[in-house]
Each structure stands twice: as C-alpha cells, then as structure tokens.
Amino acid sequence: MSRIDDLIAEHCPNGASYRSLTDVAEYVRGITYNKGNEQADGPVSVLRANNISLASNTLNFFDVKRVSGSVRVRDEY
Numbered sequence: 001m002s003r004i005d006d007l008i009a010e011h012c013p014n015g016a017s018y019r020s021l022t023d024v025a026e027y028v029r030g031i032t033y034n035k036g037n038e039q040a041d042g043p044v045s046v047l048r049a050n051n052i053s054l055a056s057n058t059l060n061f062f063d064v065k066r067v068s069g070s071v072r073v074r075d076e077y
Contacts, residue, residue, distance in 0.1 A: 003058075026076075033071045042066035044073055 008016045031046065046065045053060060 028076055031067075031071060031073050031077055033067050037067045037071050038065055039068050040066060043069045044071060 030048070031044075033046070044067045046067055047059065048065065051060050051064065052058075
C-alpha cells in the first residue's frame, strides 16, 4: 500500500474520491530572488523544483528555502 493509501485509510475510513490536481490546485510559476535574499527566519517559504520527487509523486519539505519580505511576491503566489 502506498503512503497515500495509508493516509486515506487512517483519515477517511469511508474512502475518498479522487480528483484531478487541477480541480483542487492552481499551478503558479515561481518567484525570482537572489541567494542574498535567503533568510533562515524569512517570512516567505519557497518550494523549489528540487522539493518535488517525480519518481514517488511526493513533496520534500526538508530543504524549503525562506526569503526576506523584501522579495516581491504577488498575491497569487
């Protein structure tokens, strides 16, 4: 059983309907920032391409970057 199947069994004992990702989320291409904008306690968390594992269809939250509030981030981001 996959991790997703385990989570569904644990949190949705009556099952869960499957929906396309585009039905529940919107893809927005990333922000641009300089390495100097990275801050350990910055207010903006950034998922990058290396946070996505296509092999296992999972997100890795172990190396999420944080950037300063001076980085321009539009509301939809």
